[in-house]
Amino acid sequence: xxxxxxxxxxxxxxxxxxxGVLLRDRLDLPAWARALLPVGAAAxxxxxxxxxxxxxxxxxxxWARPAGVLVGVLLxxxxxxxxxxxxxxxxxxxxxxxxxxx
Amino acid sequence: xxxxxxxxGSEVLRDVAAIGAAIVAVGASFGAMTVxxxxxxxxxxxxxxxxxxxxxxxxxIGLISAGNPVAAVLAGLLINARHLPFGLTLGDTIGHxxxxxxxxxxxxxxxxxxxxxxxxxxxxxxxxxxxxxxxxFLAWNGGTVLGVLAxxxxxxxxxxxxxxxxxxxxxxxxxxxxxxxxxxHAALVGAVVAVLTTPLLPAGLPVLLALAxxxxxxxxxxxxxxxxSGDATETPVANDPTAGGQGVSGPAGGVPAVGGSVAxxxxxxxxxxxxxxxREPAPAGQREEPC
Numbered sequence: 524x525x526x527x528x529x530x531x532x533x534x535x536x537x538x539x540x541x542x543g544v545l546l547r548d549r550l551d552l553p554a555w556a557r558a559l560l561p562v563g564a565a566a567x568x569x570x571x572x573x574x575x576x577x578x579x580x581x582x583x584x585x586w587a588r589p590a591g592v593l594v595g596v597l598l599x600x601x602x603x604x605x606x607x608x609x610x611x612x613x614x615x616x617x618x619x620x621x622x623x624x625x
Numbered sequence: 626x627x628x629x630x631x632x633x634g635s636e637v638l639r640d641v642a643a644i645g646a647a648i649v650a651v652g653a654s655f656g657a658m659t660v661x662x663x664x665x666x667x668x669x670x671x672x673x674x675x676x677x678x679x680x681x682x683x684x685x686i687g688l689i690s691a692g693n694p695v696a697a698v699l700a701g702l703l704i705n706a707r708h709l710p711f712g713l714t715l716g717d718t719i720g721h722x723x724x725x726x727x728x729x730x731x732x733x734x735x736x737x738x739x740x741x742x743x744x745x746x747x748x749x750x751x752x753x754x755x756x757x758x759x760x761x762f763l764a765w766n767g768g769t770v771l772g773v774l775a776x777x778x779x780x781x782x783x784x785x786x787x788x789x790x791x792x793x794x795x796x797x798x799x800x801x802x803x804x805x806x807x808x809x810h811a812a813l814v815g816a817v818v819a820v821l822t823t824p825l826l827p828a829g830l831p832v833l834l835a836l837a838x839x840x841x842x843x844x845x846x847x848x849x850x851x852x853x854s855g856d857a858t859e860t861p862v863a864n865d866p867t868a869g870g871q872g873v874s875g876p877a878g879g880v881p882a883v884g885g886s887v888a889x890x891x892x893x894x895x896x897x898x899x900x901x902x903x904r905e906p907a908p909a910g911q912r913e914e915p916c
Contacts, residue, residue, distance in 0.1 A: 525668055528694045532685055533675035535702040541730040543712020544719060555846055561742055563839040564714040565808045566815035567707050568739050568795055570835035573816035576792035578823045588789045595793025599800050605640040609647065612793030616786030 585625035591616030634752060637740070641757045644736055645764040647782075647790045648679075652768020654782045655682055657775060662690035666773035673769040677731060677762065681705050684828060703829035710836065711738045718750050732758030736791075739798035811838040 552560075576592040578584055595612030599605075652673065659669035664686065672682050681701035688697035711733055718741060719729035732755075740757040744750040782788060803809045815835025822831040 524694060525664065525689065526671075528685065528689060528697050529668065529672050529675060531698045532672070532681065532701045535698070536676050536678055536681065536705040536708065537731060539702075539705055539708040540712050540733050541727060543709040543714075544716045544726050544730045544733075545712075547713050547716025556843065559807075559839055559843055559846075560710075560714040561802065562805075562808045562811050562842070563710050563836055564738060564742060565799055565802050566811040566835040566838055567710060567832060568735060568742075568799055569812035570815040570819035570832045571707075571735055572792040572795040572799070574819050574823050574831060575795075576789070577820055579788075581824050581828070584788070587786070588783075588792075591786050591789030592792045592796070595789065596796045596800075599793070599797035605794070605797055606643040608797045609643045609790045609794050613647070613786035613790040616789035617784065618786075620784065620786070 587616045587619035587624045590619055590624075634749075634756070637744070637753050637756055638760075641740060641760050644740075644790075644794050645760050647787045647794075648736070648761055648764040649768035649771070650785065650787055651679060651782050651791075652765045653772035653775065654780070655679065655686070656769040656772025657778075657780075658683070658772075659686050660773055660776055662686055664690065669769050669773050670766070673766045676701070677765065678705050678708075678734065679765065680828075700828060703827060706829060707735075707832055708733060711735075714738070715741060715754065718746075718754050720751065729754065729758065732762055734758075734761060735795065736761055739795050743798045743801060807842060811835075811842070814838040 572592075576584070576589050579588075591612040591614075594615040595608045598611055599608045603611075655673065656666070656669045659672075660666055669686075672685070676682055676685075678701075681704040684704060685697040685701045688694070688700060712730060715729075715733060715738060716726075719726050737754060737757045741750055741754040744753040799812065803812060815838055818834050818837065819831040822834055826834075
């Protein structure tokens, strides 16, 4: 039963991935539609980042995480190196939790 | 990040390594959590190798241990439906040989997509895809094995603030592309819609709703190119009372593949006159979502 769940999830997930990749070849998209694809991907990634920053299982994630993310985004905005962005975001959230912020 | 202006592969390697380190730790917590839930260690490893999608894996382990395997599959697939539009976007980046496309498809994740799209199109982008794809796959699976071996000692990644590292990393990679007005608007609307609908909808759907923005742009574009083809223009969107209902219940009815391909799908269906009629209710309903 466990194997069936894993295989079903694996096959379905791969089907999503590979069908997008293979479809791209089959479709003769006009230039404007090709230009819109990365816009759609950016919207998806922004939605992922925003929900991951603010929510946990459908509810507010607490203040430490969004505060950490905000610090990271501000650093990225000021063109700080990517490594610093990631470490500062994690460090801020960790320190806030250490200080008792949920 | 300034990534578009930079071309050095070693800088990409360093940036990927930063996220990779965080992914090792989260992978370890996935392995440890699976074992702690009473499931065998091989299940954690098999899932990480074969499914390779963190959010869906955590969700699935939770639902399996709660005795709900069918829900584990459905919820996991709903969360992963976004990979279809990612695949459409990255399709011409991965490579043109079939085996590259088949293998590369499996390496596609949110982070890999973000790293790839942050590079200028061409060789640099292809290299970024394979570098990020390979390293992050190794990081996730190495982490999972470590977590299974370490068991409870793997700890909670939230203690180290790693839950803040991923959204911050994604946003940093997205920032340069937000200079483009259409992208900025789509990203902003998508983020707001997803956050507002997260408490109301099953996991995965709110993120897919972010495609409503680009979908509307595509629709507008199509209308400009094919002006008033019959009566399918203004009225259905403006005042069809059923449109909203269909838009809301449609996605909830579980058609992630269709919803996920809204942007691409509309782009495809230009020639047929019948397509706009059928398609209009969905974006109209989605546009009503944020209200």
